[in-house]
Amino acid sequence: MRAIGGLWRWRHNPLRRGTDLAEAWLALAAVVLILAVAPLVGAAVGAAAQGALQESVRDQRAARHLVAATVVRKLSRSPLDPDPETASGRGTHSRVMANWTAPDGTVRQGAVTAGIKSPAAGDHFTIWTDQRGRTVPRPLDGATATTHAVLAGFGATVLAVGLVEGARRLIVWRMVLRRYARWDRAWDRAGPDWGRTGAGS
Structure with a gap:
C-alpha cells in the first residue's frame, strides 16, 4: 500500500526526481512479487517435496x-x-x-x-x-511426509520473500549512493563560492 501511495504522491509533484519515481515503482514491483510470486514458488516447492516424499513412503513400505x-x-x-x-x-x-x-x-x-x-x-x-x-x-508415514513437504514449501516462500526484499534494498541502497555522489559533485561545483563575500551567495 505504501508503494502505491508513493507512486500516486509523486505522480505530478514538481519536486519529483527520477529516482523518487524509480524507488516507488521498485517498491510496487517488490510488493507484487511478494504477494503473487513468492506463494507460487512455495507451492511449487511444496508440491515437488510432497511428490518425492510420498514416493519415498511407498518405497519404504514396500521394502520394510x-x-x-x-x-x-x-x-x-x-x-x-x-x-x-x-x-x-x-x-x-x-x-x-x-x-x-x-x-x-x-x-x-x-x-x-x-x-x-x-x-x-x-x-x-x-x-x-x-x-x-x-x-x-x-518407514516414513504419509502424515510426516506431508508435514515435511508443507515446511519445505513455507521455507521456500520465506526465502523468496527474503530474496525479493533483499534485492529491493540493495537496489535502493545503490540508488541512494548515486544520489549522494551527484550531490557531492554539485556541491563541489558550488563550493568554491559558498559563503564568500561578494560572490553573490
Missing part, C-alpha cells in the same frame, strides 16, 4: 516389513536410539537380544530395541526389517 521377534535375554545397556521419533518414549524401550524370522524365511538373532519396559525371556514384540531380515528404522 514388520516381523515378530522373541526376547532371548535383556542386555545391560541401551545405546542412543537412532530413530528420533522413538526418542520421546525411550523410557518404555529396552535393549534385548532377540530372535526373529526374516521375510525371506531365514532365522536371525541380534541386539535390538524392544518396546517393552521390563522384558523377560520369551516375550514377544515387533521390529522392522528389510527383506533379508536386517533391522531398519520404521
Whole structure:
C-alpha cells in the first residue's frame, strides 16, 4: 500500500526526481512479487517435496516389513536410539537380544530395541526389517511426509520473500549512493563560492 501511495504522491509533484519515481515503482514491483510470486514458488516447492516424499513412503513400505521377534535375554545397556521419533518414549524401550524370522524365511538373532519396559525371556514384540531380515528404522508415514513437504514449501516462500526484499534494498541502497555522489559533485561545483563575500551567495 505504501508503494502505491508513493507512486500516486509523486505522480505530478514538481519536486519529483527520477529516482523518487524509480524507488516507488521498485517498491510496487517488490510488493507484487511478494504477494503473487513468492506463494507460487512455495507451492511449487511444496508440491515437488510432497511428490518425492510420498514416493519415498511407498518405497519404504514396500521394502520394510514388520516381523515378530522373541526376547532371548535383556542386555545391560541401551545405546542412543537412532530413530528420533522413538526418542520421546525411550523410557518404555529396552535393549534385548532377540530372535526373529526374516521375510525371506531365514532365522536371525541380534541386539535390538524392544518396546517393552521390563522384558523377560520369551516375550514377544515387533521390529522392522528389510527383506533379508536386517533391522531398519520404521518407514516414513504419509502424515510426516506431508508435514515435511508443507515446511519445505513455507521455507521456500520465506526465502523468496527474503530474496525479493533483499534485492529491493540493495537496489535502493545503490540508488541512494548515486544520489549522494551527484550531490557531492554539485556541491563541489558550488563550493568554491559558498559563503564568500561578494560572490553573490
